[in-house]
Amino acid sequence: MNKVIFTDLDGTLLDLKTYSFIQSIDAIEQLKSAGVPVIFCSSKTRYEQEFYRESLDIKDPFIVENGSAIFIPKGYFKTQHPFNSYLTDDYEVIPLGKSVDSIRRSLAEKREKYQLKFAYYSDLEPEEVSTITGLDMKSSRRAMTRDFSETILTGRLSEGCYAELDNEGLVSIPGSKFETVIDSRTDKGKAVEILLSIYENEFGKMRSYGIGDSKNDEAMLQAVDEAYLVQRPSGEWAPLENTSARGVIGIGPLGWNKVANMIIK
Ligand SMILES: [Mg+2]
Known part of the structure; x- marks a missing residue:
């Protein structure tokens, strides 16, 4: 086989x-x-x-x-x-899965609504991504070019965010280091x-x-x-x-x- x-x-x-x-x-x-x-x-x-x-x-x-x-x-x-x-x-x-653009819009709304300070890839410069993740600069740029998901690199979502993400058909998945928000389907x-x-x-x-x-x-x-x-x-x-x-x-x-x-x- x-x-x-x-x-x-x-x-x-x-x-x-x-x-x-x-x-x-x-x-x-x-x-x-x-x-x-x-x-x-x-x-x-x-x-x-x-x-x-x-x-x-x-x-x-x-x-x-x-x-x-x-x-x-x-x-x-x-x-x-x-x-x-x-x-x-x-x-x-x-x-x-849903496009990264719609996921970023949703996260930005919640950050504003709940006055949170979390940051994800598209908020950061490659240098910052490199420092946070330990990736070199080239790898950081590759990680920042996303199509279907966004990763919270600093700060945290709040309980209210999770409930709202759920209503929007999104979910946050814990990884080895960071949590990633993607389409829940x-x-x-x-x-x-x-x-x-x-x-x-x-x-x-x-x-x-x-x-x-x-x-x-x-x-x-x-x-x-x-x-x-x-x-x-x-x-x-x-x-x-x-x-x-x-x-x-x-x-x-x-x-x-x-x-x-x-x-x-
Ligand atoms: Mg792993």
Whole structure:
């Protein structure tokens, strides 16, 4: 049976602090030779994920901004699928979430109404984003180019904000470091299910694997056949309620490497 891996990036494939993937490279090379697609499924944007796809020479589809859209390289699948999509120069895009412009409008309204001081990407200069996130300047600019979600980088939303976001069909999802506001109809799990159905439409039944490190990955881990949690830098595994994910010994990319080796065997 064909295999496919869905993986989180921050704290999973990438080191949580340094964003390094050095510990995952060997396993990725082996997966590529074995023809196992590695699907990034992360809160990261298209431009951020493209950087890692290029660095690791991965040519598979990817899921951006917490399940807000699926990017499929043009010509990757030969068979038709039933999902609404549009074409860009390089990709077929299946959008699942509201646009970032509408999300920013909603957040700005709440900040004014409740006199709050939180800031998100588009409020800040690349230098400030770099200081807050630890990303270098280029990476900061990539993170700031968003399509479907906005991330609170400083300050906090208030209880009233959460209730209003809910009424507007938006939700705030806690990530490894920051909370991200997205369309409440989207989640990593739904995007994984859609992409998996497209794979199975083309190749027949697939064996699916998921690797993550946080609560933010729960829906993705529920949507796959075999789910794994890597250790957090503290050595603990994220406490998840509704998943049969197995904890792997190994922090971030070290744990990722172990799971990947097991999948290859
Ligand atoms: Mg993570």
